[in-house]
Amino acid sequence: MEQPDLHSTELYVNREISWIHFNQRVLEEALNREAHPLLERVKFISIFSSNLDEYFMIRVAGIEDQYEAGIQDRTIDGYTPSEQLEHIRSMVAPQLMQRNDCFYNDLLPEMEKEGISFVRFTQLPKQQQEALRTYFRQEIYPVLTPLAFDTGHPFPFMSSLSLNLAIELEDSETGASRFARVKVPSILPRMLSFSTVEGLGTEDGVLRFIWLEDLIQNNLDMLFPKMRIVKSHLFRLVRDADIEIEEDEAGDLLETIEQGIRSRRYGKVVRLDISPQMPGPIKKLLMKNLEVSERNVYAIEGILGLGCLIELLRIERPDLKDESFVPANPIEDHYGRNLFGAIRVRDHLLYHPYDSFQPVVDFINQAAADPDVLSIKQTLYRVGSNSPIVKALMRAAEAGKQVAVLVELKARFDEENNIVWARALEDVGAHVIYGLPGLKTHAKLTLIVRRENSKLKRYLHLGTGNYNPSTGKIYTDYSLFTDDEEISSDVAELFNALTGYSRNTEYRKLLVSPLNTRKRIIEMIEREAALHKKEGGGRIIMKMNALVDPKTIRSLYSASRDGVQIDLIIRGICCLKPGIKGVSDTIRVISVIGRFLEHSRAYYFNNGGKAELFLGSADMMQRNLDHRVETIFPVFDETIIDRVLEDLELLLADNVKAWTMDASGMYSLMQNDQPPCNSQVRFLERAVQKKISHILK
Structure with a gap:
């Protein structure tokens, strides 16, 4: 038989196109009326939308860089950067239409039937409009900053993922046309519940929301007195969010990452979402000043930035959500809360979220409290904002144990959380390491050294997922607890390589x-x-x-x-x-x-x-x-x-x-x-x- 050419472009799927197919599968979960309860389907609309934003911030931004640099190298499947950008647009645009059709023509009517309603300001009776205007004047107006754009005012900066209003104005005295921008503040609830506004009755039991931008649009007269509001147009932009770090030139990696986070909001615009009704001159004005081409502009009907819909899962309607469950805790069921004793008997494997993540937290808690534990070493990639594991590590350090923690500062979009925890750990005397130059540390490892019968014994937790109890409830991951000597030796040597100058390149069992x-x-x-x-x-x-x-x-x-x-x-x-x-x-x-x-x-x-x-x-x-x-x-x-x-x-x-x-x-x-x-x-x-x-x- 003739040997096929395994390097042929015909044998490979384009990475970017494959990802778009994956996000389509996420969207299909929302489209399938039988697949999930109502609010869970809304959740998948949110996940699809947030996924897409991150994809543009990282992957599309990288391809745009290649395109602008004139790079014509082809991918393994034969695409140039320009061809990839064309394919991405041709696939994403129909997906956005499909998403909106699902949300507006399926999910919103179904929510309405269930007593969850989104209303428009102009459709409300006068009394409710006045209540909302009062709320706007007291709670929203003070936060807003209208920014003019003319010869005396430069084009205002707009941060990534910001939702904005482009406002056409007319001076009521001179008749001159003006342009201004108002940012929809992200610190306020995007979906304003009537239950939080005095004077808006909810006696009928219906949970009503109004979009924050709708409320702002209909009260712009307070921001621009003596000006006629001709029209306002929503737009949203997504910027390049990939932080570039020259670690060999970075004297302080933590400070460098902090600077990178701040600069992230200044990255080039890779997607501009606009309303299809936006007039051509306003669109051209935005495109010129944001330095984007037609390829980067997406005209999207309706609400922009539907990632916020995840907030609807906070509604207390268990009948519209997945049935809750209490995960199993097989280690505690059979061995009580003595994890070290359980591990001495045999290896234990947990499959989260079906098995509880609590034993992973207990492993660190027990080590922190155990006077026979001498040291704890752990890698942290994404731990969340209120981490019981980091708090346990801090208690261990305060108790005088040797605590060494590799905190990956370059965990994308978790950098700020990780900086906070790194400083907190350093403050209590833990040894905090930021990883090896040029490499992210993504491994999930914990090594605990305990004195038993005048000898030292090592216990391990090895995982496939992050040390984050929140994601431990929704991500499927494995946790292995073991005291295997060969793996323990490998992990100890790996930590030495991460924290010191060890150049060990041979491991017994670990890959x-x-x-x-x-x-x-x-x-x-x-x-x-x-x-x-x-x-x-x-x-x-x-x-x-x-x-x-x-x-x-x-x-x-x-x-x-x-x-x-x-x-x-x-x-x-x-x-x-x-x-x-x-x-x-x-x-x-x-x-x-x-x-x-x-x-x-x-x-x-x-x-x-x-x-x-x-x-x-x-x-x-x-x-x-x-x-x-x-x-x-x-x-x-x-x-x-x-x-x-x-x-x-x-x-x-x-x-x-x-x-x-x-x-x-x-x-x-x-x-x-x-x-x-x-x-x-x-x-x-x-x-x-x-x-x-x-x-x-």
């Missing part, structure tokens, strides 16, 4: 990026192919957020040509094409989009019947393999391996929330003649059964 992750993964793929040719039964299952790395893809293609059965569970970007004759016949790609964000990474190899399983923080992307400190760790307990394999098989059996990719790179909902299987529902049922079984015992 560590950027040192050996790609190499080891490809070696295991090749081993599976060799064993399959010799014995048959080759099987690889990989679950990750994204598959982009060309070398890994080519290795999978080669293994497929050798007959290995390969199942890929990839939530987001996948640049590999399955089902291509003679290249990827035996590869299947699915994406599960449901109530929870599929975030765990798992790598399973049949290995001639001696199964090997690795879990960890790394996706198969160049950034994870070459530009981050990542760890992928082995699981040795056969019971745990069997359980994770069962989890993966259940995901592969999903025919309700799973999308399958075809050889062209397109996705469709999984359809087969099997009984309906919603994997996330099954996992929830399993967690409930665990709790019932424990109670019955």
Whole structure:
């Protein structure tokens, strides 16, 4: 058989287009009337919109940089930067129309039926308008700053993600035309509830909201006395948010990151959202002063910036939300609250959110309070704004324990939180490290050293997700607790490399990026192919957020040509094409989009019947393999391996929330003649059964 060219552009999906397909799958959750309760569908509109903003702030901004620099290098699938920008626009514009159709013609009418109403100022009776004008005068007017634009006033600066009003004015005395801008302040609630405004009755039980910009638009006369308001037009802009840091020139990384955060709002504009009714002269004025082309302008009917809709989940209407559940806590159920004792008995694996995240918090809390614990070392990437884990680390430092924490200041959009926690930890005497120059530290590691029977013993928590209890309730991730000596030694040496000048490049069991992750993964793929040719039964299952790395893809293609059965569970970007004759016949790609964000990474190899399983923080992307400190760790307990394999098989059996990719790179909902299987529902049922079984015992 003729060998295919595994470098051919025909064998790869464009990364940016693959991401847009992923966001479409998120949007489909909102479009599907049977998929979720009403407010959960609204949530997916919000997630789709916020995802898209971040995509433009980072990915599109980067491609714009390439385009403006005149770079014509083609991607692995054959696109130039200009061609990618054209494709992005051609795909995103219809998605925005689809989103708006769903929100205005489906979700809003359904909310109205459920007693949740969005009203327009001009449609309200006079008495309610007066109550709102009074509220505007007292609570909103003092916060607003109208900015003129003329020969004496430069074009005003507008920050990223800001919602603005472009206002056409006419001087009532001279008749001269004027232009002004008013920012819709982000510090005020975007959706103003009538229940917070005195004089607006809610006796009928209907929960009414008015958009803040609607209220401002209809009270502009207070801002511009003796001026005639000709017309006001909403617009919104998205700026480049990628912070560039020359770490070799940065004497103080923390200060440099702070400066980067401040400069983020000055990045170039990569998307300008306007109302379709905006007059041409106003549009041209904005385009000229914001330095954007038609490619960057999106005319969007209705409300701009629907990411704010996530706030509607605060409404106390459990009947319109997913049914709540209490996660299982199998470690506490069987071993009480003595985590160290439980780990000494055996390794423990938790699958969040079906298993509680509380044992991860308890692990640090118990270490902080335990007089026999001597030191705690931990990596922190995204921890949230009110972190019980960081507070426990602070208590440990205050108690005199050796606490070393690597706080990743470059965790995009979490930089400010992480700066606050880094300073708080430093203030109580913890050793705070900001990572290695040029590399983000994305690994999820905790190492605790405890004195037991006059000897030192090490305990580990290794995870696939962040040390954040909030995301631990909505992201699917694995947590492994172990006292394995070889892995403990590896983790200790990795911390020495992160905190000191150790140049260790060899690890016993851990896969560590950027040192050996790609190499080891490809070696295991090749081993599976060799064993399959010799014995048959080759099987690889990989679950990750994204598959982009060309070398890994080519290795999978080669293994497929050798007959290995390969199942890929990839939530987001996948640049590999399955089902291509003679290249990827035996590869299947699915994406599960449901109530929870599929975030765990798992790598399973049949290995001639001696199964090997690795879990960890790394996706198969160049950034994870070459530009981050990542760890992928082995699981040795056969019971745990069997359980994770069962989890993966259940995901592969999903025919309700799973999308399958075809050889062209397109996705469709999984359809087969099997009984309906919603994997996330099954996992929830399993967690409930665990709790019932424990109670019955």
